[in-house]
Amino acid sequence: MTRTTKNLPNPVISTSSTAVMRWLTGLAMVAITATLAIVLTGVSSALPQLLPNYESWLSEAYSSIPQFLRWLGGETAEAQFFKTELGGLGMLLGGWVAHRAWKRGRRWAGFPISYGTGLWPWIVGSALLGLLLSDLVWGWTSVVTGTAQPTFVPFVSVPPAIVLVYGAGWSVAVTGAVLGAALTTPIALLAVNFVCHPLGLPAVTGSVTGMWGGALIAFLLARRLPWMQPPGGDFSPDTPETTGQQSAPAGTSTAPSQHGPGWVVRRVLADFTEAPFHGNEIAAIGLIAGTVLSYVLNRLTPVYGSGLLPAVLTAQVLTATLGVLLYHRRWVEAGSYPTFVPVVSVAPATVLTYGPTVQAIVVGAVLGAIAGPPLAAQLSKRLPPDFHPFIGNVLSMTICTLTIIPQLSILPGFTAAT
Structure with a gap:
């Protein structure tokens, strides 16, 4: 009897061991990313420049149809601060592969794309149409100012969110695209040009303000459009499929013991x-590979020609890893948690504001990982049931970038980059 008891696995030890392995895996991910970033930075000056730099790209963006399409492709990867057509194309191709694999029930399909709703084609279609309309209607602002403007915002806001709430169909997809281009872009333009630039605030603050501000108006309007009816006549915010948060892949347990090292890397x-x-x-x-390839072809093309891709990517991996590890319990309990919030806001914006220093990378990533996800989760819970919870996520980005990044200037070693 005693021998049998000793041979049984101790669930407490097993869980603790899994937790240690998760943290070690996270540490390894960050270390590998930082090492590769250092190597890439060191050799970048010797690499051949086979792509036009960002300034040339911007100046020709609206000069011809091929250049315009290339600019649109870059905007599909702008939410991640990458702004490269190769990264955007890689993400869309990877998304298509994942969608096909999910439909066929392949285990290697990973986390069910678009939260297992099967709406990925409609989401991408509406988002691309919204992006096209945004650039056609508001692209003149880039020509007049000579600087990039936040015309990308519909791609990651109202159009896909409308599809997730109201379902598939041309009327829904087109409505979302029109509302996105008509509402989110002008609000973002006003916020960036008349608030962020004059006050020296990160431009991402204005971009995400356009997203949540436009979305609030869009979902209010959608209630009054007779052809916009949620599937089943109701919208429940309590499931991963409808909240726009991540669900576990088919056949994967959400038990803590199943969230081991592999899950951390994938998440x-x-x-x-x-x-x-x-x-x-x-x-x-696909997104990261395409972006790195763009950097290899010309380091002054991605990330607005700043040459900061290695530092930005390191900060993003660090903040994502910390968020996933710190809020792992939330993932287990709810099946989803907005740990991505600092990946597309505080962490990269801190590097762009203060330069590729160790303190900018680490402090921005750590503070973003701690503050962003729980604030986003709390804000999303307080939205009406027919408003997509992404609104709370982007509102959290606005609040965090406004409260964290400017305050860092009072710390030693944080000097705004010129």
Whole structure:
């Protein structure tokens, strides 16, 4: 009897061991990313420049149809601060592969793309149409100012969110696209040009303000449109499929013991594509691979030609890893948690504001990971049932960037980059 008891696995020890392995895996991910970033930074000056730099790209964006389409492709990866057409194309191709694999029940499909709703084609279609309309209607602002404007915002806000709430169909997809271009972009333009630039605030603050401000109006209007009816006549915010948060892949347990090292790696990667409502690691691999390739072809093309991709990517991996590890219990209990929030806001914005220093990378990533996800979760809970919870996520980004990044300037070693 005693021998049998000793041979049984101790559930407490097993759980503790799994937790240790998760943290070690996270540490390894950050270390590998930082090492590769250092190597990439060191060799970048010797690499051939086969792509036009960002300034040339911007100046020609509206000069011809091919350049315009290339600019649109770059905007599909702008929410992650990458702004590269190769990254955007890689994400969309990876999303298509993940969608096909999910439909066929492949286990390697990863986290069910677009939260297992099967709406990925409609989400992407509406988002791309909204992006096209945004650039056609508001692209003149980039020409007049000579600087990039936040015309990308519909791609990651109202159009896909409308589809997730109201379901598939041309009327829904087109309505979402029109509302996104008509509402989110002008609000973002006003916030960026008349608030952020004059006050020296990160431009992302204005961009995400356009997203949540436009979304609040869009969902209020959608209530009054006779052709906009939620599937089944109701919208419940309590499930991953309808909240726009991540659900576990088919056949995968949500028990803590199943959330081991592999889950950490996959979850961190998937967080890179939560902003465009993909939430899938295959799409993320396409996004990151395409962006790194763009940097290799010309380091002054991605991330607005700043040359900061290695530092930005390191900060993003660090903040995503910390968020996933710190709020792992939330993932287990709810099946989802907005740990992606600092990946597309505080962490990269801190690097762009203060430069590629160790303190900017670490402090921005840590503070963003601690503050962003729980604030987003609380804000999303307080929305009406027919308002997509992404509104709370982007509102959290506004609050965190406004309260964290400017305050860092009082700390030693934090000097705004010129």
